[in-house]
Amino acid sequence: MKHYWEIYKKFVSTSISEATSFRLSFFLVAIMDIIFYLTTLFSVNFIFDHVQNIGPWDKNQLLFFISFMLAIDHLHMTTISESFWRFSDHIRTGSLDFLLLRPVHAIFSVFFSRFRAATVFNGIVAWGFLIYYGNQVNLPFLSWLLLPFMVLIGMNLLLVIEIILSTAMFWIVEGAGINFLRMQIQQLSRWPDFIFSKYTRRVLTLVIPISLVGTAPVQFLLDFKNYQYLLFLILFSFILWAFLLIWWNYAIQKYESASS
Amino acid sequence: MISLKWIDKWWQTMKTAWSNYMTYRYNLFLQVVGPALVFFFIKYNLWNSIYDGDLELEIGGYTLSSMIQYHIWGFILTMLAKGHHAVDLGQEIRLGRISSYLIYPFNFWEFHAASFVAFQAYQFIVALISLAFFYYTGLLGPLNIEALALGILYAQFISIFWFILQFATGLMAFWLEETWILRVILEIMTAFLSGAFFPLEIYPQFIQNILQYTPFPYLTYYPIKIFMGEELSLWAPILTISFWMALGIILNYLLWKRGLKLYTAAGM
Numbered sequence A: 001m002k003h004y005w006e007i008y009k010k011f012v013s014t015s016i017s018e019a020t021s022f023r024l025s026f027f028l029v030a031i032m033d034i035i036f037y038l039t040t041l042f043s044v045n046f047i048f049d050h051v052q053n054i055g056p057w058d059k060n061q062l063l064f065f066i067s068f069m070l071a072i073d074h075l076h077m078t079t080i081s082e083s084f085w086r087f088s089d090h091i092r093t094g095s096l097d098f099l100l101l102r103p104v105h106a107i108f109s110v111f112f113s114r115f116r117a118a119t120v121f122n123g124i125v126a127w128g129f130l131i132y133y134g135n136q137v138n139l140p141f142l143s144w145l146l147l148p149f150m151v152l153i154g155m156n157l158l159l160v161i162e163i164i165l166s167t168a169m170f171w172i173v174e175g176a177g178i179n180f181l182r183m184q185i186q187q188l189s190r191w192p193d194f195i196f197s198k199y200t201r202r203v204l205t206l207v208i209p210i211s212l213v214g215t216a217p218v219q220f221l222l223d224f225k226n227y228q229y230l231l232f233l234i235l236f237s238f239i240l241w242a243f244l245l246i247w248w249n250y251a252i253q254k255y256e257s258a259s260s
Numbered sequence B: 001m002i003s004l005k006w007i008d009k010w011w012q013t014m015k016t017a018w019s020n021y022m023t024y025r026y027n028l029f030l031q032v033v034g035p036a037l038v039f040f041f042i043k044y045n046l047w048n049s050i051y052d053g054d055l056e057l058e059i060g061g062y063t064l065s066s067m068i069q070y071h072i073w074g075f076i077l078t079m080l081a082k083g084h085h086a087v088d089l090g091q092e093i094r095l096g097r098i099s100s101y102l103i104y105p106f107n108f109w110e111f112h113a114a115s116f117v118a119f120q121a122y123q124f125i126v127a128l129i130s131l132a133f134f135y136y137t138g139l140l141g142p143l144n145i146e147a148l149a150l151g152i153l154y155a156q157f158i159s160i161f162w163f164i165l166q167f168a169t170g171l172m173a174f175w176l177e178e179t180w181i182l183r184v185i186l187e188i189m190t191a192f193l194s195g196a197f198f199p200l201e202i203y204p205q206f207i208q209n210i211l212q213y214t215p216f217p218y219l220t221y222y223p224i225k226i227f228m229g230e231e232l233s234l235w236a237p238i239l240t241i242s243f244w245m246a247l248g249i250i251l252n253y254l255l256w257k258r259g260l261k262l263y264t265a266a267g268m
Helices: A002-021 A023-047 A059-079 A081-093 A096-100 A106-111 A122-136 A141-171 A176-189 A198-207 A209-222 A227-254 B004-023 B025-051 B064-081 B086-094 B099-103 B108-137 B145-174 B180-194 B205-211 B221-227 B235-262
Strands: none
Touching: A002 A023, A023 A059, A023 A122, A023 B180, A059 A081, A059 A122, A059 A141, A059 A176, A059 A209, A081 A096, A081 A106, A081 A141, A081 A176, A096 A106, A106 A141, A106 A227, A122 A141, A141 A176, A141 A209, A141 A227, A176 A209, A176 B025, A198 A209, A209 A227, B004 B025, B004 B108, B025 B064, B025 B108, B064 B108, B064 B145, B064 B221, B086 B145, B099 B108, B108 B145, B108 B235, B145 B180, B145 B221, B145 B235
């Protein structure tokens, strides 16, 4: 574990050095994320000027959910999102060979090697909204304690689903389309499950459990009686990580290595 | 000067671009149709959840049925008007591939404009298939052929504006390492302010008042209203967008001229 942590620190410092060399891009990435946060929150606010509730939730509950997803999005953008875009290039050009040769697990090497320094400070904005709306919904003390952990387990499920999907890039020549599909899967997770019809909800909970990413932790944080969702999330996370390890090893065997 | 030879260059470039798009069909589908389809799917479910089955309820003057129709036309409009061309353009500048255009007897912008027309042809086919699907599912209601024709024409006009905007973001590759950031900022802002998220009537009145003085409503809200058969004066949108197009063309010209001075032809 210590070995991985030391390597990760090097990944982070290298990414920071690289990112700060292009200062305008660095600044624009931060601005882009803040615009995304604001437009998302304003959109929901505007809808609530016309209605009292959406499904079983009022304005503050839904905005707490949206803020929770923004916190996951911030963590995702900062720690892993860039690696997914590089992954398709690595496969197409054969530069994946060098990542596979490293003395760490290939999944770690591929998906955790790029750290987006530009968005680190946006965490203040994302978490600021989360804390504000957490306060508005009178989150109990225990929920406040569990909040960072819930963001992490939600993000963990999103991550494993995305890596499973991205592994399909081993079989196709141009992987950018898979990245767009991955982003659409993310979009589906950004809304609570009750907005979807019964059958869609089942698919998004039991087949591609993307709905659990935000809905399960937030339902639990708002009311501890809703623990079933959270159990599903934890169970699916274990199952999907186990599946991913098998799926990944199978995909590696199919890798044709364009550079060799 | 327009000559047969010149037309042939455009035609051949369009054919090449079409072949390139068709080589990675699934990739193209996932990049172009996928996002718009999921965006529509979420909005469809969200508004169904908001209206909660109440067919009489009106929000911002829209019943559930008209709200869904608004978003269907929004989907069709996205297919007809919005390209994603700046991706290639920025990469070509950054990786030094534009060196070859500088010696071709065909301008850089002409090459990309011809590719854009080929891309529009693809989008047009997808839009027609989508339109047929929504029409036969009954979600779209009766079609007004006159409004449809006018809407398609207006959407093509808007697509030229989008091309000019995207061309400008692509040209920023002379100065920026990554131009996708600008493109995403532009898309988020435009989607939010143009009525792509929901009709402008849902926005607070003071924002609606401010938006009247910007080109944003003319990019999504107005064309959707045209498709929905509302009789609107087209002078204001056409003049406003034409003004912004002219500004965009001047901007692109200046960016290109200045950018070329900085160009280092990476890889040469």
